[in-house]
Amino acid sequence: MLRLFNKIRKIGVVTEPVMPGRDPAFEEIGEQLHARVGELFSGSLAIREVDAGSCNGCELEVHALNNPYYGIERFGVHFVASPRHADMLLVTGPVSKHMEAALKRTYDATPDPKLVLAMGDCGADGGEFGCSYASCGGVSKVIPVDGVVRGCPPTPLELMKAILALIEKRQGG
Amino acid sequence: MSAFDWLPELLERFKADYVLIHEDAAVTTVGRARVLELDAEDWGRAAGVAAKFNLRWAGGWADQLTDQLGGDKLQINACLLHQGDVLLLRTRVPVTTPVLPSHTLHYPGADRMERHTQDMYGVVFSDHPDPRRWARHHAWGENEYPLRAEFPRMGTRGDMPARTDDNYRFLQAQGAGLYEIPVGPVHAGIIEPGHFRFTAVGEQVLNLEQRLGYVHKGIEKIAVGRDAVGAARLAGRVSGDSTVAFTWAACMAMEQAAGVEVPLRANYLRAIMAERERVANHLGDIGAICNDVGFAFAFYQFSRLREDWQRLSREVFGHRLLMDCVVPGGVARDIDAAAVAQLRAAFAPMKREMRELMPILYDNPSLEDRLITTGFLSESLARLLGATGYVGKASNCDLDARRDLAYSPYDRFKIKVHVFQDGDVLARMRVRADEILISLDLIDELLAGLPNGDVRAEWPMPAAGSEGLGIVEGWRGETLVYVRFAEDGKIARLFARDPSWFTWPALEQLIHGNIVPDFPVCNKSVNGSYSGHDL
Structure with missing residues (x-):
């Protein structure tokens, strides 16, 4: 047990802002995100992630948002287990035909008003998998989409910027 | 240890079990794999001999061969590994009657891959113990086979939305205190989609059956x-x-x-x-x-x-x-x-x-x-x-x-x-x-x-x-x-x-x-x- 506490003490806090010079852009985006989530969502933005045929690359980068470097929860953004608790759906993959119905049902189960962010080149337009007998070719072919973040996969920072841009757009509209 | 020094003995055992290896075909290789071609009717028995010989089954797939390579045939492959050597068993069946014995009886790990081949090519593994569909949900029809040459890349249904995979026959269990827990395809965490069907009694899992294929994207x-x-x-x-x-x-x-x-x-x-x-x-x-x-x-x-x-x-x-x-x-x-x-x-x-x-x-x-x-x-x-x-x-x-x-x-x-x-x-x-x-x-x-x-x-x-x-x-x-x-x-x-x-x-x-x-x-x-x- 002593070793455990010693390790925690030694590593300290690696969370991005306290390491000056490492990525100033990140801190700025984080602060803006925090402020907007505070104004628009009473300090708490709940996201339900849905893999609709992704290769799992995007999921790895969504996971990264929860690692201690990004720690997105401190900006008021958290990932929830049920669409019924969600303000936003984050959808990855070209939407395989086999996930089409499940995605629609997840969308229907999410209370209004809701936002949908399509993630990755696949989510945008089918990406590498395009459109086929097995692939719908993008999230917007199946449910209404409010924002898109491209990349294969987008980096955690790009993803965070996209979440910010989407809720700002909503404020504007 | 010389490469393939075990092969002569395996060939002897094939012969003893009446598995006919096409010796007229020149010795062919695919990469480092030695190819053995055999008759479709011997396909299952060959797997039996190979399993007894401790060869490891490492994959099976089909391939449609056209024109100059042999007419309307489906070529069935099975990859076997042993002592750092790779063997590729091959046989051909006509596209019109693509029937052959299964490897699953001898290699349980072949089960789902054979069912994948069944759904994608219409190959019938005649003595497969569990011929339920696997790769196919409802994005294409029962008598359609996406990997056949004539199947169009875009499918045959246009933009028609696919039904949910609603009538898959899960193993049923009955008894006092038994209950089922269906999980997925959309899971609680940030993970990929798939369906798990648990049969439990109290907290204990009696059986788990997986239903995958949700992220099949062709x-x-x-x-x-x-x-x-x-x-x-x-x-x-x-x-x-x-x-x-x-x-x-x-x-x-x-x-x-x-x-x-x-x-x-x-x-x-x-x-x-x-x-x-x-x-x-x-x-x-x-x-x-x-x-x-x-x-x-x-x-x-x-x-x-x-x-x-x-x-x-x-x-x-x-x-x-x-x-x-x-x-x-x-x-x-x-x-x-x-x-x-x-x-x-x-x-x-x-x-x-x-x-x-x-x-x-x-x-x-x-x-x-x-x-x-x-x-x-x-x-x-x-x-x-x-x-x-x-x-x-x-x-x-x-x-x-x-x-x-x-x-x-x-x-x-x-x-x-x-x-x-x-x-x-x-x-x-x-x-x-x-x-x-x-x-x-x-x-x-x-x-x-x-x-x-x-x-x-x-x-x-x-x-x-x-x-x-x-x-x-x-x-x-x-x-x-x-x-x-x-x-x-x-x-x-x-x-x-x-x-x-x-x-x-x-x-x-x-x-x-x-x-x-x-x-x-x-x-x-x-x-x-x-x-x-x-x-």
Whole structure:
């Protein structure tokens, strides 16, 4: 047990802002995100992630948002287990035909008003998998989409910027 | 030990069991695999002989051959491995009556792959014990076969939405106190979609049945007609966490077909990336396994290390997950001396971190309580199902393609393989921890001995009909890709076999007798790929 506490003490806090010079852009985006989530969502933005045929690359980068470097929860953004608790759906993959119905049902189960962010080149337009007998070719072919973040996969920072841009757009509209 | 010194004896046994090997066909090879052609009616018996001879079944797929290669035939392949040698059994059946015996009776691990072939090509495995559909939900009809040549890429239903997979016949159980728990396809966490059907009594799992295929996106169909570069990109997205492994296996197969000699420096760089992929995923998994039993300390420590690791990958190779860094003929870009130094500088700190963190994990009584004896997989089951990678190694299956097949550049190094006999979640975590240390050493040796020279060979036009079979040791285990080229250097057939085909069924077995709340940690300890399996 002593070793455990010693390790925690030694590593300290690696969370991005306290390491000056490492990525100033990140801190700025984080602060803006925090402020907007505070104004628009009473300090708490709940996201339900849905893999609709992704290769799992995007999921790895969504996971990264929860690692201690990004720690997105401190900006008021958290990932929830049920669409019924969600303000936003984050959808990855070209939407395989086999996930089409499940995605629609997840969308229907999410209370209004809701936002949908399509993630990755696949989510945008089918990406590498395009459109086929097995692939719908993008999230917007199946449910209404409010924002898109491209990349294969987008980096955690790009993803965070996209979440910010989407809720700002909503404020504007 | 000379290569294939066991083959004459196997051929004798085939003869004794009346399995006729077509000896008139010239001795052919696909890459390093020796091809044995036989009659369709002998297909099942051949598997029986091979299983008794302890050959390991490593994959099965079909391929439609047109015109000059033999008319309207479906060629059925089964890949078998033994003592570092690769054997490819082959037979042909007419497209009009594609019926042959199954391998599943002798190799249970062949079950789902044969059902995949059944759904995708309409092949009937006559004595298959479980011919329910597998890859097919309701995106295409019962009498349609997406990989047949005549099936259009866009399908036959236009934009018609597909029904949910609502009438799949799960195993039913009845009795007092028994109940079913359906889970998925959309899971509670940030993970891939699939359906699990538990039959439980109280907290105990009596049976688990998996229903996969939700992320089937037609990879095999859309590979057709791609050039080598496009096929490599697609292979890199079969399973995003194994992008280096799949791209390397696909490129290896295509390079065999095209007769390309990859520069040694490129192979070193491929190996460095493959080992980096292994370390990154193992780091993530160790943290996630601990997180599934509520030990947040490990989750944060290991996700921190993983992030450091991915950032360095991006700096040096240009991508956090190393996508598209391996290309046909070599690698996309070279690294300079400064980058080599940067990569080598990461060695000591990571090793120190591992040496500090793992004893903390191994000493923790709560972790011990949750991980030891949980999700036990016996060696005999692991072998029966053909499990490789950390699942196999944790159950005493001493298999590693880097050592056993000794492909370049691993033929120049001594590859350490750690196996355990416990077969539980802890053993699967320990394999990963040990492999991180082994890979760190290996990366350092590779960097120290990095030869000079080109990193990409010219890409020639592969001959029509040329084939290749790439096998590499990905972080999940043995990863296999088969390719055949058509005219114009375009892909005619690409089959990618993730190691998860054999470890998903292992999860169904190792969960028996465990409690439902231990399923997440058992599942994470296996960490099968949905995308890599669904294709």
